[in-house]
Amino acid sequence: MTATTRPRSTPGGAGPPPSTLVVRGLTKTYGHGLTGVAAVRDVDLDVAAGEVLLVMGPSGSGKTTLLLMLGALLRPTAGSIIVTRRDGMTVDVAGEPEKALPALRAHTFGFIFQDYALLDALTATENIAVAANLAGTTGVAAMDRARALLERVGLAHRAGARPPQLSGGEQQRVAVARALANDPPVLLADEPTANLDASRGRDLARLLRQLADDDRRCVVIVSHDDRLREVADRVLWLEDGRFKTVTALPVDPVCRMPVEPTGPHLEWANQTWWFCSAGCRAEFALDPARFETTAPDHPR
C-alpha cells in the first residue's frame, strides 16, 4: 500500500522538492513459511526535506519495526530505503553491507529515544560530542559543535551537568541536540514526548517542527501522542504492518502550523483556508494576498 505524499513546494516556489527519504516495498517478516509473521508489509513512503511525518498506530502495529529499518538498525526482508544525504549523495540503506551500517547510522541519522537514552557517565556536552565523534568530528571541533547545539536547544547553561542532574525536558532537549550532532538529513524519533508533561511535550514538538523547517531535515516520528499532530505535515496510521489511512493536514497560511480542518476558517479565492486561531484568521482576512505565495500548498 502506498502512502501518498502531499505536494510541497521548495522555498523559492520552483516545484516539489526531491524526497530525502524514499521507501519502496519495505517488508519485514519474522520467521519463515507458515510460522512467519509479517511486521511490516510492502510499505512505500516518501518524506521530503523539511517535512515532519508522524506515524501512529496501535501497539504491535509495526511502528518500531518500521523505525528500526529506516534507521539501519534492522534488516528488511525486502524493499529499499533510499536516503539523500546533505551532500546530495544517495544511499540505499537496505542494500548496504552489515559492516557498513554503523558508519551509515553515524553519518545519516539522528535518533531521539523515548527515554532520552543519554549516557549517565557523561556530561550533556560530552553526550553530544560522542555522537559528533562517531561521525568523524573530534577534539575541540566536536566540543564546540556540542556547545553550539546545546545553545540552540536552550541548554547552554547546563553544559556540564550529567543526565541525572537534568529534568526530563532538559534531558530530551540534550537528546535532540545529540541527534543533530552529525547534521543528519533524517531525524528518527521514537515516542519523543512519552515521558514529558503536556507543556514540555508541546515545546519539544515545536522544536522538532523548527528543526525540520530551519534545517530542511525530514523528521519521522513514531508516537501515540496526539499532541504531535499539531506539528506534523502528515499523519500515517500503521496497522498490521500497513498504512491504513493518510492524513494531510492543512497549513495555517499565517503561522504555517499544520492545523486540523475543524477550527477557524474562511473562504477566499474559491478555497477554504484553515487557521490555528481566530487571530491568524483575522490577520489573514486583512490582506490575504500577502500570504498566498507563502502558503502554496494549502489544501482545498
Next chain:
Amino acid sequence: MTTGTRPLFHDGRVPVGRRFLLAERRRATLTVLGVAASLLLVLLLGGIFAGAIERVTFYIRTSGASVFLSQAGVRTMHMSSSALPADTVARLGSVRGVEWVSPIGLASGSVAGPRGRQLTYLIGYDPTGGHGGPATLAAGRAPRAGEAVLDEQAADTLGVRLGDTVTVLGAPLRVVGLSAGGSSITNTTVFTAAGDFARIRGGAPVSYVLVGAQRGLTPDLLARRVRAALPGTTVQTREQFTASEARIVTDMSANLLRLMSSIGLLIALAVIALGLMTATLARLRDFAVLKALGAGTARLAATVAVQVLWTVALAVLVAVLLGQLLTWALPLAAPAVQVRITGAAVLQLGAGALAVGLLAALWPLRRIATLDAATAFRESR
C-alpha cells in the same frame, strides 16, 4: 587536545571508557583493590624470593673475592659439599695476578642459644688474614680460639648477647662479635677461627678458596689463569658464583613460586572479569545506544579495553605502593624475611596483569559484539 587547561581527550574523542569506569567509583574502587590485592600477592612472593636470594648470596657478594675455587663439579655453597686438596692454597700463590688467598671451611648444622636452636652454616676462616670472615661487624670483634661471631638477627632470635656461649655443631663457642646480613629465612651464619672449625669438624679439609685479584686485573682473566693453573677444580668469578647460588634457590622454589603466582593471577583474572562483566552488564543499554548512534564493535571494544587498562594500571600502582610499604614493614615483624621488589618484577607483573585483564575482557567483549543495537529502542518499551 585540551579544553581550557584540563586535557579532555586522548585522541580527540570523549574518553567514554574512562568515564564509564569512574562513574561507578565504588565498583571501580573495589575492583581495583581486589585486583591490587591479588597482584600484591604475586609481587610479594617474588619479592620474598628475591630477598631470600639476596640474603643467600650475601656472603659471596660481600666477601671481596674476585674468584672462588671449589671442588670439581661443585658450583654452589648451599646444598653442596666441597673439599679441595691441601696444596691448593700453595699452588694458587704462584698464579700471576693473585693479590690474596683465603681458604675457608664450610659446614652446615645448628646453633643453639638460650631461646632455641637455628639452622646455620659454620664458616671457618683465618681471622688474621683479613678475608673470608663477615663483611661487617655490627658489634664486637673477630673470633679467636674458642670464640665465634654470630649474625645479629640470629643472636636476637636466640637471645644471645656478646659474651654468651652458644653451641655450634655440638661445640661450645663464646660469642665475641655480631655480624650483619648473614641470616635468611632458612638459616643463619656463624664464623669461627679455622682452628676451631677443624676441631669441630675433626680435621676438615679446605672447602672453598677465596682469591683476590691484583688491581687492574679483571676477574675473568684471573679466573682463566687459575683454571689453567689448577685443573680439576671449579673456578668461578664472584658474579658466576652468585648466579649459581641464586639459581639453586630459584630451582628449589621455582615450582612453588610459579604455582603461587599463577593462583594470584587467576584471582586477579576472576576479579577483573567479574568487575568488568558487572560493569558491562550494568551499562548494556549505554553500549546499545552507542551502537545505535554508529559506534562499531572496534570502538566499543576500545571502550572496554580502556577500562581494563585503567583498572590494571591503578591496581599495579596500588600493589607496588603497598609492596614498597611491606618491603619496609615486613622485616620489622620478621627480620629474617627480606623483600626485594625490582623494576623488572614490576614490569613483569604489569605485563602479566595486562594479559590477564585483556583475557578477562573477552567475555564482556563477546557480549557487546553480539549486542543488538535495536535494543536501544526496545529497552524502553
